[in-house]
Structures are given as structure tokens and as C-alpha cells.
Amino acid sequence: MSPAPSRTSRDAITIAARSILEQDGLDAVTMQAVAECVGVRAPSLYKHVAHRDALIRAVSDDVAGDLAAVLGSGRTGARDAGRRLRVIAERYRTFVRRNPAGYALLFAGLDPGQRTSDEALAALGEPIVAVMASIVGEEGALDAARTFTAWAHGFVSLEVSGGFRLGGDVDAAYARGIDVILSGLSGPANPPSG
Amino acid sequence: MSPAPSRTSRDAITIAARSILEQDGLDAVTMQAVAECVGVRAPSLYKHVAHRDALIRAVSDDVAGDLAAVLGSGRTGARDAGRRLRVIAERYRTFVRRNPAGYALLFAGLDPGQRTSDEALAALGEPIVAVMASIVGEEGALDAARTFTAWAHGFVSLEVSGGFRLGGDVDAAYARGIDVILSGLSGPANPPSG
């Protein structure tokens, strides 16, 4: 009935771009490649996304949403806070290893308008802050969450980008790192008065 | 005497590229922009670098060398190991904040041939492993260095890419993070038997 119903959608375009990104890298996410993937010509994409940067941003938000869902799900699983933190850490690492290029996108864009939105970032940090509150108390939760997040982000980033090339048991090093941080957070340097 | 002495050099080209990178981002590091910066036309660059990727790689190695020099210099400065680690951590953060785009380059290239060389990486980690050896002993040094490096890399990466948008005292959070890790490394989870 309508003169020309859309042959594709913003969602389909975003999914296609994300798939190409993980398979062949950011440079391969070409307007032409994405267009071919959804069965259309490149200029048609501009009916659904403003420009390539906006498309990359959409992919970035998509990844952030998935990660937040993974981290926030099943929050009632483990009883003590230490175990909950370990569960979160494992989910975090698993997600990044499965979506390395997409995850890198979350921190790659130095220019504004392309980087992840504030709400998406807050959603990512929320479950971590919640667990930390029950470990170090409310007032130290943000600092503790930052320390944990910095370590987890740094570890998986280094792992994914090939920074751990000296072998050794990387799985064990990850588990050990959680122990170090948990121990340090309740150690002498971080009394509840902090 | 010689028919045509080089009007530029690989070093000058690398320095120009690095300067453009820090000022305007990776996308601005164009063969034409670099060429203009060294007073030559774009095709002439190919007498000194194989292609753009090789130039980016040269910049990356340059940055890695500078960072290694910063981290390794003056190793005899502080007496106790904890203070030495704090000094390294501060130098690390200062360097990254001064060379954000160059530092990001060290971990951006997922494709081989473009990422930092193994020797450069080893040089970066060496002073950290050395300090860790005097804190947790030889056998736990590599693991401890990885935990510290992951945290420091993660913290400054998040900071530089705008991941800490909730305000708060970021300087204090960094100092606190060092305390947490130092405390955790000598805590109950990490006895010398490790």
C-alpha cells in the first residue's frame, strides 16, 4: 500500500555492522559492506542512520546494553559478597572475550558524540557499586568499584589485545587478581573509617 | 654531490606523525598531512616507510620506548619497595595523560604486524616485575606485576577515555588503588607460599 515500505531497519543495520566488526575489524565496517549485508545499496543506509559515526555509536550502545544485561542479571545468585564479585568478574571477562572488538569500541572514541552515553556507563557500573557497598560500606563503594573496574577492564583489555604474551596461567592470574583486590579492600589500608 | 640527498628522514616522519596523532587524533594522521608537515609530497613518504600501517607502527614503537625510559629511569630513587611502586605508578599515569593517543595505540592494533613488538612490551614490564620481586618474592612477581599493570592500565585508560564521569577525586582514587593492591599483595590471600 505505502509507496515504498522500508526494506531494512536501523536495528538490522546495527546488527549487521556489529557482526562485521567482530569478524573483520572496525576498518571493515564500510557503508557498502553493511549495505550489502542487509540487501541494499550504500546510500539507502542514510535513511536510517545519519552517518557512519552514528552507526558506530549505535553499535557501541548495543554492546554496552548487552554487557550491562550480563552483569546485572541474576543478582541474587550467590550469598556472600565476595562470591558475587567473583561471578561478576567472570561474566565480565567472558563477555569481553566473546565481543573483543565491540568492547574496545566502548573506550576507543575520544571524540564526544561518538563515545558511550553517560546512562549506559552508569548502568554498567551499578551492579558493581552495589556489591562493593556490601563489602566496604556505602561511602567507600564508589572508590572500591573504580579500583575493581580499573583492574578488570585493564586485565581483559591487555589479554584481548595480546598484552599477556609471556604465557603462564592467565585464568589463574585473573582469579588471583580478584583475591588480591578483595583482600586489599578489607585490609589495613582501607578501614571502614576511610 | 649525490643526485638527490633525502629531504626528510624516517625519524622526522615518525615525529611528525606522532605530533599530529596527539593533536588531532589517528584519523588525522594522513599521508598527505604528514608529508606537508615534513615539507614533501605524499608519494615521497614511501621512500622511507613501507605504507601507512608501518608508519603507525613506528609511532607506536616510539611511544613504547619513551614510556619504558620513563618507567625504568632512576630506579634507585626510593628505599622501600612500596614507595618505588608508587613512584612508578605516578610516572605511568603522568605519561599516559600527556600522550593519550599514543598510549592508546599500544593496545589498539588487533592485527599482527601493527602491534607493539614483544621486546618493547618486555622492556615495559621489566621495572615493574623487579619491584614486585622485592615485595612478594621472585616466584609471585610475574602474577603480582600483572595485577598491578592491569589495574594501572585500566585506571588510566578509563580516565583518559572519559570513563570516570561521575566526578569525585580521581587523584585520590588512584592513590587509594595503589594502597589496595599493595595491601592485597601482602594480605592473607597471598602468602609467600603462593
Add this chain to the structure above:
DNA sequence: ACCTGAACACCGTTCAAGT
């Protein structure tokens, strides 16, 4: 109202021709 081919500016890279 969406799709398309053609066109434009730009970039990486090659190469024959200059000196």
C-alpha cells in the same frame, strides 16, 4: 517514502618521468 546510479571530495598507493 524509500531506493538507486551518478557524482564529488578525499585517501592510500603506484609509477613513469623529471632532476
Add this chain to the structure above:
DNA sequence: ACCTGAACACCGTTCAAGT
């Protein structure tokens, strides 16, 4: 032996013309 203009393939983006 290095430099250059011209050329090629490719990409992002725009737009008039189709249906």
C-alpha cells in the same frame, strides 16, 4: 637516488531521478 604529478581503486556522502 629521491622527488613529483598523474592516475587508480576505494570510501563517505549527497542528490536528482526513479518507483
